[in-house]
Amino acid sequence: MQTRPVLRSSTTAKVVDRLMLGLLWTLALGFIAVLLLFVGAILKQGWPVLNLGFLTRMPETLEAGGGIKPQLFNSIYLVVLSLGLSLPVGLGAGIYMSEYAGRGRALRFFRLCIETLAATPSIVLALFGMILFVQTMGWSFSIRSGALTLALLNIPVITRVTELSLLAVPRDLKEASYGLGATKLQTILKVSLPYAATGILTGLVLTAGRAFGESAILVFTAGTNVSAQFPDFRWTVPGETLSVHLWYVTSDGTLPDAREIAAGTAAVMILALLILNLLVRFLDRAIRRRTR
Amino acid sequence: MNQPSDSILGDPLSIAVLPASTQVKPGPSDFRLSRLHRLADRWSHLLFLGCSLLVVALIAGILVFLSSKGLAAFLPLSGNTGRTLGFSEVFLSADWAPSNDHYGILPFIGGSLTVTGLALLLAAPTGILTGVFIAKLAPSWMRTLMRQVMDLLVGIPSVVYGIFGLTVMLPVISRTWLKDAPASGFAVSAMILAVMIVPTIVSLSTDAFESLPQNLDEGAQALGASRWQAIASVLIPAAGPRLITAAVLGLGRAIGEAMAVQMVIGNNPQWIALMRESTDRAPFLRALFTPAATLTTELVQELPNTPAGSTWNNVLFAMGLMLYLLTMLLILATRRLGRGAEA
Structure with missing residues (x-):
């Protein structure tokens, strides 16, 4: 050398x-x-903007003093929906890759695909969601277009974390299960997954954080408007989230207090992120305590 | 777990020679093997395979749908109301004036490359050095602290980075260095991007240094190398391919980032002309602080305002297709690098 x-x-x-x-x-x-x-x-x-009223008022379109109630609701709603959509797929793919795919060419190929999807810029996923859901399916800017496209962002992360958590399950635990006569499926469902659950949960919280902060995807699929009703659980209405709102008010410029609204929204997002981070560290400590 | 029972479970052959009395009795357990269980076991893997294949289908689906729009700019496809363009008037022209039917996207390609290059120039050296610091030098409390700092930096949403750039960095830089001239452009965009991709580079290079055999480090120091000499002349070259992989993945993140850059770069497709014409400032100040645009920022800026099927719209999708193909290329490149590291 x-x-x-x-x-x-x-x-x-x-x-x-x-x-x-x-x-x-x-x-x-x-x-x-x-x-x-x-x-x-x-x-x-x-800080000066943050108060209960800011969190619980409806937004204004032209006047100052609007709140972020529907955006906060949409953020949480979209995160939950997209996680619900991506969890089964991510779990399934993760289980397949760690337990069934072997160590050969198939595994390498699937890993390549997961890596590619994970590395795909969110603006590209946004374009895909816009063509497929917004235009081709005719769902326009709506909660369902947003949730489905956001799920694409979550799937690779959940798959990866499931695969890694399952690979960390000790071999003797699985062998003991086989020794007792369990089938492979029973071993996965009753031994491996419960053991890996905390790791997968940590990954889910991280994924939720990422989805919560995502904006590019949602600008093009869930839109920049909110429903006039609250709470509106329908999946056909547009669903502007906090992160989209933050971007929209600064770039749109019709609100006289856009600065304050943006600052308050950013602070809410940072606080949410800090809370999620504490949750991850708490889960992490739980894992370490068990393996020790 | 006690040793003897462990070894029995670990070796299937030893069960056969055990005296009958020590064998485990099949008591009432969760693991009863009914026909149903056997059937479920046989078919369930198809479900899991299906999930994996769905991911493959998504990769292909994105390519197909983006191509259907992006290639429509160049091919006479159905549903296309716009003009069919030649490759050279799009990829080799710097003239972006869609209202006058000019669709040269060189400014955006150039903008993306410039801002990504600058960000990487800032993030790669600092990220790799921080990686070696965490892996080899930092006391354990510092190591934990740095991991948490990087976790937080990677978790901050891109719009929040954008608002920080917009409300803190742009005004401060404008006031202190530019005599109140606007500061938007490549410099601030690259700084923000650098902070956004540094956690990726740090975490991958920390892994790279930690996976090096311990004796490399010790051998170098036994030969009389100082700690820095061991790092610079042994550890960094030994981790080389994985460090390049880290930088490539950082690059991928930087080139695809849209919102944060869009908020601070100034969104000016005519930046090349502006940079050339404005002579009131020193050249390097002009290069760093002229409002510009990139592939991603232009998509965010213009896509919502263009009718589907128009030439303008199709060219924007072609830019998205380019980004996607570039991602695939980068991932394949990291694969090649990874194989080089194993050999």
């Missing part, structure tokens, strides 16, 4: 070593500072 002698120990080398180690520490602390600055700025801007 090396053609010249680089490993000379000299005073220069020691100085360089000190300098570079210092640089690495600075870099790492720099990223922490970036995060703190970021979260701090968003929360500081949004």
Whole structure:
């Protein structure tokens, strides 16, 4: 690998070593500072706007003082719907890849597909959803178009996390189950999946966070309007979410208090993210406590 | 678990030689083998296979649907109300004026490449160095802290990055460095993108350094290398292919990001002309702070306003198709790199 002698120990080398180690520490602390600055700025801007009224009022279209009640509802509703749609598929594909696909060409091919879908930009998924659901199926900008397209974003993550959690199930546990005469399906359903459940749940919470923050997909499939009714569970109405609202009010410019609304919405999203993150860490600790 | 019973379960042959009295009695358990169970076992894998095949179908479906729109710009397909364009007037022209029937998308390709390149220039070195720091140098509390920081950075939604850029970075940079001239353009977009892709690069390069054999590091230090010398001349070259994979995946994320960039880049398809003509500022300031556009931002900006089936609409879908094909290419490239690392 090396053609010249680089490993000379000299005073220069020691100085360089000190300098570079210092640089690495600075870099790492720099990223922490970036995060703190970021979260701090968003929360500081949004704090004056945040109150119960902001969360529970309907939005205004032309006047100041609107709230984000339907957007908050749509965000949660779409996350739940899209998770419900993608969970069976993701679980099934994850089970197949870890338990049935073997270790050969089939597994490599499926993994390639999952990786490709995971790496596909959300704007591309948005275009696909727009052509298929909004135009071809004629569902226009609606909750169902949004939920189905958002599911495409979740599927690769759930599949991957299911596969990895199942691969981490200890072999002797499965063999004990086979030894007791269980079939492969019984072993998966009653031994492997319960063991992997916490890991899969952690993945689900992370997926929910990603879906909650997604905007590009929903601008083109769920639209930038909300239903006048509340709560509106119909899947044919447009369903603007928090993240879409945040983007729309800043780019549209008809609201006099767009700045404040955007700041408040961003703060709500950051708070939701922090809560989800705590939940993930709690689940993670539960996993580690059990495996110890 | 105690040792003897473990070894019996682990070795199926030993069960046969056990005395009858020590064998496990088939008591009332959850695992009764009825005909139903056997049937379910035989057919259930088809269900799981179906789920996997659905993913494959999705990959193919996206390609087919995007092509049906994107290729309509170049081929006389049915349902196409627009004009059929030649490849060169789209891919080799910088003239984007859809209202005058000019559809050159070079500004967007150039914009995407520029902003992604700049972001990678910022994120790849810092991400890889942070990765080596986490894997080899950081005390364990710092390691945990850095993981959490990266988890949070990757979880922040792109619109929130966008609003931070819009309400904090643009005004501050404009006030302090640009004498109140607008700051939107490649610089701020690339900075935001860099922060967005750094967690990917950090986590993949941390894995790469952690999976290196311990004796590489120890060997180098035993030969008298300082810790930095061991990192720079042994560890980084040894992890090379996986570090490049990390950078490629970061690049993929950056080039596909739409909303955050759209909010700060200024959305100006005529940025090449503007950059060339405005002579009131130093060239590098012009390059970094001229409002511009990329493939993704142009899609977000214009797609909702164009009628389906029009030439304009078709060209926008062709840009989406390009992004998708690029993703596939990047993933295949990481595969090749991965194989290189194993060999």
